[in-house]
Amino acid sequence: MRLPILTLTAIVTLFAAADARAQTYDPRYPVCMHVYTPGGWGGGGDYYDCSFTSLPQCRATASGRSATCDLNPYYAFDEPPPPPRKRHKKVY
Numbered sequence: 001m002r003l004p005i006l007t008l009t010a011i012v013t014l015f016a017a018a019d020a021r022a023q024t025y026d027p028r029y030p031v032c033m034h035v036y037t038p039g040g041w042g043g044g045g046d047y048y049d050c051s052f053t054s055l056p057q058c059r060a061t062a063s064g065r066s067a068t069c070d071l072n073p074y075y076a077f078d079e080p081p082p083p084p085r086k087r088h089k090k091v092y
Contacts, residue, residue, distance in 0.1 A: 026050035027074040031058045036066040 025032055025048060032050040039045060050072055052058040058069035 024048050025072050025074045027072070027076065029053060030072050030075040030077065031055055032070055032072045033058050033062050034068050034070060035062075038066075 029050045029052055031052040031054060032048045033052060034046060034048055036046045037044055052061070052069070055069055055071075061067075062069055
């Protein structure tokens with residue numbers, strides 16, 4: 001009798017746990033706006049809006065709000081590949 005109760009408790013705990021959040025940053029856009037939201041009774045929060053193509057565009061949207069603009073760490077900027085490494089010949 002104890003095993004079904006423990007199993008049921010484990011299943012209920014898994015379903016009652018908070019859902020996992022999706023990826024915070026959208027890798028399709030180079031700039032994200034971090035928005036801070038006030039909450040009643042000390043329960044404020046924040047979120048990221050990664051839908052901007054430039055810092056000036058993000059800053060214009062964030063103007064007058066409690067928000068900051070940051071570069072997206074997951075955006076693949078057009079960086080040149082590193083130069084090929086030279087191979088040294090072994091000397092015997």
